[in-house]
Amino acid sequence: MTNLLWITAIAVALVSTPVTKKNLSASANEPAAVSTTRTNYSKGKWIKLFDGKTTNGWKTYAKDSIGGAWKVQDGMLYLDSKAKKEQKLGGGDIIHEKSFGNFHLKLEWKISKNGNSGIIFWAQNDPSKYKAVWHTGPEMQVLDNGGHPDAKIRKHRAGDLYDLIEGPDTAVKPVGEWNKTEIIAKDGTLELKLNGVTTVKTSYGDEIWYSLIGNSKFKTMAAFGRTFSGHIALQDHGDDVWFRNIQIREL
Template identity: 25%
Template sequence: MKKGITGCLLLACFFVQAQKQTKNLKPLFNGKNLNGWYSFLTSKGKNSDPEKVFNIENGLLHISGKEFGYICTEKVYNNFHLVVEFKWGTKKYPPRDADTTRRDNGILYFVPQNATDFVWPKSIECQIQEGDVGDFWMVDSTTIVVDGVRTIPKDFNRAQKKADGEKPTGEWNRVEVIANNGNLTHIVNGITVNKATGASLSKGKIIIQSEGAEIYYRKIEIAVLK
């Protein structure tokens, strides 16, 4: 009985904390422009986007996917609760233009402040790809601990999600990334799909990718955790 009561109290505390995080969310994307962000494209460099790979349309962030690159926050974050809402568009571009190739995008976080802009900088990724939303990708020898085992440092290493929370392509999906003192949680449409501890990175910038597939974001919000 005592264990059961303790478990209930811990669960209650978790929900209270989650509610506080949600109440403290503030827009990272204002629906009007990309203030607070800069763009990078592989062929154009920083803040040069003549073809509007990243564009604001009717209050939405439209990412064409036509060229690989990203938008990146100017600010650095360590402990945070990030919330985004996205849906896939219809267009795809090489190397993802084949009918059988899944649409791909992603959120990179803990990008070091002094990192050189290129595709892709050192970071941890919350994968946004059809069928794989919520996977961890560790970029440039970054490591995490999953199920008590530290991942092997590699150029790219993956830790697959443990559950599926995705909605069908074309519908809006809500993705949350919670980073708190090295503990990482990925939540998709209210379902916790992946968790890790002991992240080898602890702070950095946040990136939204352009990776060969059209995608829309209607919400990008963040709460800074103490």
């Protein structure tokens, strides 16, 4: 190989390799193949996961219906933590009935003071095998960075790929303001955006991905981040949180 061809080959390899700040060693439990499932939606067509009026399509994980502490008002889907505590209404993480593999999700959220929540994706809807949605699906963190203790932990702040990859902490808006979020997953590349800022961009389904899991709190969960098709879920972490304009398209 000539020197010019050798240099060109190295350049192509470097450009093609996603960059993270983590150890690049592969996990011994890396699965043999990527699992994907198609939905009934047309590719490229935006659909609403929340109609702004009802909780149609959503249920509490491991339940047949959605808990009463999840309410709809003025085009918002929100968790009323006071009603959950004082009125003993059910809450819990909620999961949408449809599943997606390659997708582009958009939504807006705002969090209460000192609050914590999350947006989970690729969650597996099988309570007989998995205790919670976060046992299978990765999470984009929703947090009051200015008040919740988790903000002191790298990879636990708003916009982070929770406990896997940290992003910049400058993109999130203060408590009470709406944050625009995007999660884009396609053919082995995952990107998280918060208010127009890319907070995370990484590969998945490769040795980098499994190394991230192996260095996280999820390393003992055999099914976590292993299936790249699943459900969108919204987390009940015990604090008031609001969501609106939840829409998705299959890529």
